[in-house]
Structure formats: structure tokens, C-alpha cells
Amino acid sequence: MQTKVAFSAKRLLLTLLLCSCSVILLQSFDLSPRAGFLFHLICIAVGLAVSFLFFIPSVVIRVRTGFDFPTLVHRESPRLSPFIAVFYGAYFVYTAVFFLLPYTDMFCKKYFPETSPCFVAALLLISCVYAAAKGTNVITRFGIFLFVFALIANVLMMGGSVSSLSFGSGVVLNGTADELFRGALYFVTPAFIAVIFGFLSGFTKNFRLRQVVLTLILTGVKYAAIMFFVCFALGAYAYRQEYQTFVLSRVAHFGIYSGIESVYLALTTMSVFLIVSLFLCCVGKSVGQSGVLKHIICFAAVIFTLHTCAVYLRPVSELLTDTAVMVGFTFIAAVVVPCAYLIFGRVRLDKKAVGA
Amino acid sequence: MITVCIIYPFPLNIQEKCSYSNIGDFMNDSLKELLSELKQTFADSADLTVRELSLRSDTGLEAAVVTMEGMCDKEQLGQTVLTPLLSFDFGRDSGEEAADAVLHSVLASSDIIEFSDEQQLISFITSGFAALVIDGCARGFAIGVQGFAFRSVSEPESEVVQRGSREGFTEPLRVNMSMLRRRIKSPDLVFEQMTVGSDSQTQLMLCYLQNKASPALLDTLRKRLSECDLETVLASGYLSDYLEDPGTSRLFSGVGISERPDTVCGKLTEGRIAVIVDGTPAVITIPHLFVEEFQGVDDYSNRTYYAAFIRVLKYIAFFASVFLPGLYTALAQFHPEYFPTWILIQTSEALSKTPLPVTLEVLMMTFVYEVMKEAGLRIPKSLGHAVSIVGALVIGESAVNAGIISASTLMVVATAAICSYVTSALYPPIMTLRFVFIIAGGLLGLWGIVLVTAVVIISMCAKTSLGVPYMSSLAPFSLRSMRDVFIRAGWKRLSDRTINVRNFPETEVR
């Protein structure tokens, strides 16, 4: 196993791109149906611009010290390390459940109605523990295969929907300030990748800021493309069911050949697998390097317990899947804590000083 | 099969110390004691041949020629050793003086090695040398008169090519070495000898190009081979486990095997190391990567577009052989709506007439196929035809007609089986994964297949071969090496920038 080999930052960001793009696969758009496509585009742009701001503290730490955030804390202020570990452990558990819940819900509603969501979550978590135990490097290599598959899947989903395109409505700029705020908040969800980047960038080499920018731009392009097809190929029908991307895959067809929702299922499963595995890696890293597998298994058990609670207790589920809570938590994890550490911890952001 | 008898042209240079119990330094023993000790060591084995000689001398010098039955060329032994020894007059020479005379004036062989202890003596005679020991002399002589029957050089059945050399490795180590040397005449080609197996004392050669192979890789390889604690090594496959990187999955092999000298030469030029084991035609090449399984000698002889087509075909066949039965099971069991309508009608009607659920049916057919394949391999050739008829007619057509299995299941299993032979080196993982995917598809549908696929990809990505990522070229992705993965670029581009295996990204040992 190559756990100590540094890998290209490009690959980490490619994996993060997949993570951010997969968010849209599991979203049930609670956007205003009367808002047009152009309005959604503005929301996407604003949302991703805000996401970029989430990246800044991690990027500053990475560029100036060469370390990721947990390593820096561990080296510079070992006393603070347990508190940081507890906070980020909670964050990653929360975020893992945030993605796991809609996935199991979608799975049980659209594919296997009689299957228990807990069973689905358990099997997925077992697979994720295996992947997380192999390390970030290996998961990012898996990301290359997933990227190719995601490209094919998206071409199939969108290409198959071209015949259903109808531009009767949607190219309008309707929307209020409140809708803009809600829409932008909705598109800030992929900002969680900034926290992953902050945690795992220490394994990488050849990092450039433009890689982050490109990742966010490509995420925006993917969002825009999906929104385009949802608006013009599905129209009002999109809002009749949950998980609009699933509906898009259901509509996609090439002549008599349909069934592209099977590709959607595969893509979503692999994406959630990737995200949860990365979270488990981050958890392992936040807690410490020694006995990583033990920590990963413990956190997977916690995620499973929380997921089971959410399945049976509606208030828990509502709290865990609330986009605003998620964005708020991400803001604290990606911006507030690192900035507070940098400002109040008076850390010398000098590579040589830290290295010495 | 032609068998010929040849005389080894190369001197064996036994450097390793062997360790046998109850063997001592024979310099202090008399000839009689030595011979009796030797017989005791071999427990009076029938193939230990001791020819005791009374040499022509005034002092009554005694000597013995020790050989192993069937390992020496008797005619050469007579001409170069026995006749000169018996006809030479040693006069009043002592044992040591006689030994000098034997070395410089008596023996007609060009291949004589001195030795001084019993362990070396055993090594020499078991390697086909004739050992000459003289009473009262602390030295002995190993005379190269090897000659035993072995299979001649022929085309390997498992790696048949359309255009290219028809030579394949054979069992004797030295013949295999000569085949490589004939192809790479550069002095950079180095053969490094080692011995493995505490009982079998099997000789092997590390073969590499010193200007290409990484010294670090070589050190790692030497270390792993020296850690091999097997008593007997009869084939190169015995060493595979010791050469794999620790802690990595063993589903796919991180050790390449080839019976073709041209293939091995090609790999040597890319910085790989070959391990030639005496007594087996299968030569190990390491590091070994996943993409290599899809590269064939013919690719480099054919037109580039055709080579690219064959490569893509191989990848498709690999995926079909692994996924097809599992996907069919998953779709038929959980998602019939994903079948196109016309296939759905046919499959549904066919499966409704059979007694078993589709998962069991596919599992059973795959199992029956594996049994037939194994029987086909082991059965005498004269009966092979009968097995084919039984397989095709009885298990195939009759079972379908009797309604025991459906035609669609049979077709899927057969297609997967044929596809698996396109990349025959990958057959063990293909077979294993096929069963896993059938079970996953039958229990969990498409989702199960996706989940298992993710785990398998992770395991493949985590695998390394001598520190080089097993999935190199693909993951970690290397654009430079892509010209010899899915397509094969023209020779002008390939020869300009041959990619050394140590230059793959994220290689741990460079």
C-alpha cells in the first residue's frame, strides 16, 4: 500500500470535483419552479463564488506552510489538537450522514422499495471502511475511473434527453432577492470539498491555485448543464418527483433504448462511496495516524448509528439533511476554525520556520 | 515432443554454500571415508554412481569419479576423464602432485572447477558435473560433462503468435539464458545467479539490463528471494508469493509470467527484471502491471490501427468475461425492465420454462463450465474430442431442450467463457470475479455489482508490484505511457522514448 507517497494535487482536486458534482445527483431541487434558467445560473455563480471563499484559509495554509490543517495543528499546537479532532470528527460524521441519508432514501424510493435503508447504509459503509483503510492516494486513483464513468454517464443522461428538449419556457430572469439567497445557499453545498482539501492536501504535491478555480468552474458547468436539461427537457415535470437528476436519467433514451437510470444508480453509488470514504480518511487523519483502521471503524459505526436514528426519527433526519445547517457547519469548519487558528494562534506562516 | 541430448557449453559457477547436515570438510578424510560419508548422505540412493579407480602409479594412488546417473554424458565422461586418467602414469606422485598433474596434463575437458568441501561436491554432482577426488588430496575437481535429455525449443502453446519468433523457453536454465543473450547482445545484459530451496537447491538467474534496471528494485528483489524459506522450488510459480508486495491484494498477480524470450527481452528493455528458474519454461518478469496483460507480441508486429483494434477488443472481452454473467443475473432477477423489449420477451419465455432461479442457473452453468475446462485440460488428448461432444451436445443442447437450463443463460455463460480466453493470463481473477459478481448480482442486483466493482477497483489501485503501482498508466494516470495502453503508437514514437518502469509516477523504489 502506498500510504506515504505524495500524489499530484490535480488528482485530489479531480476527486473533489467528482464529490462536488455528485451533490447534484442527490439533490431534490427546492428551488423556485417559476424562476427561469438564467436565474438559476446566477444562483450557481454566486454559490460557487462563495464556495471559493471557503477554500481560501486551506489554500493559504497549504501554500505558505506546505502542510494541511490537522498536521499544522498537530505540529504547532499539540494541546489544541484534541479539540480540533473532536470538532472535525463531528463535522465529518455529520456530512457523511448528510449524503448517506438522501442516498439511501433515493435508493429505497426509486429502486428497491422493500429494502431497509439501514441495510443499504451498512453495506456501503463496510465498503467505505475498506477504501478508507487503503488511504487517500488509493481513493483518488479510484477517482480517475469514476471520472471516466461519470463522463460517460453524463453524456448518456444529457445526450439521451436532447430529444425531449423544449424551449417553450424557462429562459427568463424571474426571481426575488429571497429566492436568490436561497438558491445561492443551495449551490454553496459543494463547499464541503474545501474542508476535505484542507485535511488531505498535505499528501499532495505540485499544488496550484488555478486547480481550485478550475474545479469550481467545472462544478458550475456541471450544475448549469444539469439545470439546463432539468429546465428545458423536463420542464414542470421535474418538480413532480424528488431527485430531479434521477428523473432526467429516466427520461433519457436513445431510440428504443432507455434504462439510463441504471447508470445513474451506479454513478450515485460510486460517488457516495467516494465521498464517505474520503470523509473516513479525513476522520482518520484528524484523530491521528496511528491505529487508523480502528478509528475508521469506530467512526463508521457512529455514522451508521446516526443514520439509523435519522431513518426512524423524523426530526433528526430533518436536522441532518438541512442545507442551511450543512452550509453553516461547513463555514465554521472551512473558514472560522482555520482563520481563528491562524489569527489567534499567531502561527508563523513561514514554510522554513514550520519545517524547522 | 522431440528429446535431444546436449552437452552444456557453459561452466557452472556455484558460489552459494549449501547446507547439509552431517557433511563436513572432506580435506581431512581419506577417500574411503569420504565415499562412505557421501553414500550415507545420499542414503545409498540408486542414482549416485561412484567409479573407483586405481591409477597407474608407483605409490598405489586411488581416485574416484562421482556422478549422478542420467545427468552426465557417458561418452564424454569416458573420453575426457576416465581414459586419460587410467592411461596416465603418475609415477611416484603424492596425492597433491597427482592432482596438479590431473589439472594440467591429464584431463581433456575445458571445463574444470576446483572445490574443497563436500557441500560443493554435492552441488556439482547434482548439477550434472563429474566430481573427481583423489586419495590424499585436499582438493577435488568438478568436470563439466553434463548431458541429459530435455525438451527441445518449441513454440509455447499458451502464447502463440501470428508473426514473430516461434521459440519458447524450455526447462534447462542455460538454454533459456542463451535465448535471451542471442536477442540482446549488449554487455549490459547481466545474469546474476542465486539458489533457492534448502532441499532442491534450485538455481535461478536474475536477468536485467544494468543500464535500465533500477538498483533499488534489484536490491528489493534479491532481498525477497533470499527470504524465500521453501525447501523445494520446482517451478517459478512457487516464488510468486515471495515476490508480491506485502499487504497487497493477491487477486491479480503482481508478477508476470512469460514463456517467450522475445516478450521477456521487451520487458527487460523497459527496466524490468526477469527471474529464470531452472527446470521451468515460465520466466518471471517483475514489476508487472495490469495493462501488460493486454499487450501481446503480435501488437508490435501488426499495423498500429489493427493493434489498437485488438487492444480495445481485449479490454471489451475482459469486461464481458467478468461482468456479463453477473449483469445478466442482476437484470433478470431485479431489473427486467432494463432489457430491450425484444430480449425481454425471449429471455422471460425461456426462463419461465426452467426449474431453477436464474442466479442458481447461472452459477450452476458457470461451475459446470469450469469443471469441463479443467477436465479438458487434464484429459488425454485422444479423449478430448469425446469431452467436447459431451459438453456441447449433452450439457448444452440437450439441457436446453429438456428445459433444465435456458438458452439465454447458456449463451451468456458461453460468451463470457470465450471472452475470458482473450486475456488468458488473467483467467484466475476473471474466474473468481465472475462468481463474485454472479452472487452479488443475484443477491443485490445492479447495486451489488456496482459496490463490488468499487471495492475491486480500490483493491487494484492499492496494489503495487515491487513498489510500482499495479494500475500505472491508468491510475496513477500517465499520458506519456498511454501510447502503449489502449492503442499502440507507431514504432518511431515508441522507440524514441521507451518508458522505463521506474519512471512511472508514484513508484516507491526508484
Added chain:
Amino acid sequence: MIKKLSALSLILITLALVGCKDSRRIENAAVIENVSVDRGGEGILYTFYLLGSGDKPRAVSVPAASFEEACALAEEAYIPNLSLAKLELLMLSEDVYREVMRTDVEYISTQSSFSPIAYVTLCDRETIRSVEKDSEVQRLIERQLVLLKKNNPSVCVDYLSIFNNLERKGEEGFYVAQISSKKELKVSEMHIYSKNIPK
């Protein structure tokens, strides 16, 4: 190795015991290809045509007030393993489409198992009767619909477009496909007024 094998067998046993229970085995699934809606007796008759290779289609007729009710009744009483995932064509009789179109389309739009790209056409009674007799008629109708869509993309031939047109506000109506047996199953366009379709 022994540990790995035991873990693997444990996982396999667990999977076998608690694995996905949603097996819809192909040999048992009653896959519906087409549905026709016509007036029959006192109410509305929903006829489900099962996928098959014979010349004469296998049909099951269910009297019901709506498609939702018809599906539930059919699954409960007539076709146990009813699967509508491959529904290709919904033929609405000209006599009943005003009554059922809105509710049926509404119902289908909320069901993820239905394909929104299934064709919808209005047919006269003779056409529906000929569908019951000959499987080839269904395929002929589909072929005609494909042709119509190619020649005139503005005509709504599938669920998706009909749903979106019914939902669209401020529009008078839209064109749908109409099959007439008088013209040897030739397809033509028919303008329907949204207002005429009761909510």
C-alpha cells in the same frame, strides 16, 4: 486466510438472509407494454396488454375510475407481479380522454416506475378493438407516432410533453396524436383545449 474466508462466508450468509427483497424475477414479472382506456359497460375500462411474442396480445381488462385505481386493482386481483416500467403506449379512447387525462397524467407524473417518455395517443373505438385482436397493431401505431413526431415536433406524443402542456398556464391548448381506424390506422394531429380537460 481462514479469518478472511470466515468473514466472507459471514457476509454472504448475512446478505442471503437480509439481502434486497425486491427481486422481480423476469420469468414471473407481468410486464405491461400498452394500456388502453375505453368506455366499457357503465364505467371506464382499463385494458393492460402484457408483453409477449404471440400474434394475439394477452390482455387483462379492469373496470376502474382512474388509472391509479386500475393499477392497484389489477395487481391485487388480476396480475400479481404487475410491472409498468416498460409501458410504451397509452391509448385513450376519444370517448373518455376528457374524463381521465388530467388525473391519469397527474398520477403517472408522481410515479418513478413509469417512464415519462411513454407514448400517449387518442384512438377511436375501432382502433382499440383492433389492438385487442392483433399485436402488430400496437407496433404499427408506435411507428406512426414516431413518424408524426419526426415530421411535426410540436405535436405532443409522450407523457412528458402532455403533462407539461397541461401544467402550462395561459395557453389555449396543444396538439396531440390521434389514430383513426377509418384511415387504416393513420395518425393525424388533433388540437385539444386545456380548458376542456377538467381538473
